[in-house]
């Protein structure tokens with residue numbers, strides 16, 4: 001459930017978006033994100049960050065400096081509560097202020113992911129979907145923002161979750177007149193020109209990009225969630241360039257490295273205008289790149305549609321589905337899919353996948369998206385079979401359908417209900433993946449990202 005709130009987004013866009021800050025008091029009468037949930041997310045991210053080789057967008061600040069190397073011992077790990085954690089760190093730092101900041105917090109928790117998407121949905125209906133949306137958990141016990149008076153190149157919808165904070169804000173012109181104050185915590189001389197906002201839990205503050213700000217929190221801890229929205233003008237062109245480079249690299253890796261172009265021989269070259277065979281072989285490697293690039297970009301587009309520009313939601317543990325399990329898709333959250341170049345491209349919650357577009361598989365997705373409930377064995381019976389896709393015969397078998405459903409479950413696309421346990425004869429035993437007949441018929445393959 002997304003916490004209810006009343007906000008007139010068209011009015012917000014007309015009056016404030018990219019123009020001036022605004023403070024909505026008690027926009028969320030019920031919790032946007034509970035304190036213990038925020039702490040659970042911070043702890044899970046910290047545990048991952050402590051594992052070698054893991055890349056987690058988690059930072060720890062002490063006073064004004066970013067203590068990159070010492071951060072690990074100061075992250076929440078086995079602390080029983082956020083209060084215990086705060087006590088431990090405050091003691092370890094001899095009372096100095098600190099802040100823990102987790103970017104992409106929505107990728108750690110499906111509840112927060114849905115909440116963040118639900119919050120910005122109405123706004124994005126007005127302004128379009130920004131190229132990135134980042135939900136950042138910010139927990140701090142620090143008197144003044146470590147960065148001092150600063151501006152960010154992004155728009156921020158800041159939700160106060162716990163504690164209180166006073167924000168001082170200045171229009172860009174003010175700091176243009178006092179450039180020496182940028183990055184400093186001493187701003188008394190321009191206090192008279194500041195707009196002041198006192199935030200309490202449930203309040204939302206909009207900080208437009210480029211607007212200068214600083215926060216004052218007193219000595220009490222404060223917990224906030226910032227939804228950061230960024231527009232990269234060249235997002236798609238850069239993304240297509242990256243995909244094209246990846247495809248070119250993979251094509252070239254298949255070209256035999258030992259192949260070299262024969263050295264240029266003037267006499268022969270004059271006689272024959274043809275390119276050397278090796279050069280042609282290399283060029284052939286690029287021939288299907290247009291199709292593959294189109295598929296890659298379509299997948300990305302579908303993923304963005306399903307996630308409203310948010311990075312993919314966390315997956316859940318896959319499960320093996322029994323014949324008697326009932327599965328269905330929530331019709332308000334259908335799997336987006338389309339058939340292109342013999343592939344079925346699908347997306348849900350920011351995840352995308354590609355499978356061969358077996359006509360029965362396309363039917364299966366239509367059936368699921370109807371919202372109707374099906375037993376797994378019904379779906380297997382109805383959709384198993386052979387078909388020709390782009391002149392090749394493919395077999396869609398029980399094992400594939402079951403594993404496809406399992407993958408959809410892990411992406412949270414389908415709900416599963418187990419049949420009530422019956423005393424005798426359990427059907428939990430799954431048919432072991434049988435070796436398919438050694439024939440020209442291929443099994444449907446898939447790839448996910």
Ligand SMILES: [Fe+2]
Nearest residue numbers: 150151152213
């Ligand atoms: Fe900021």
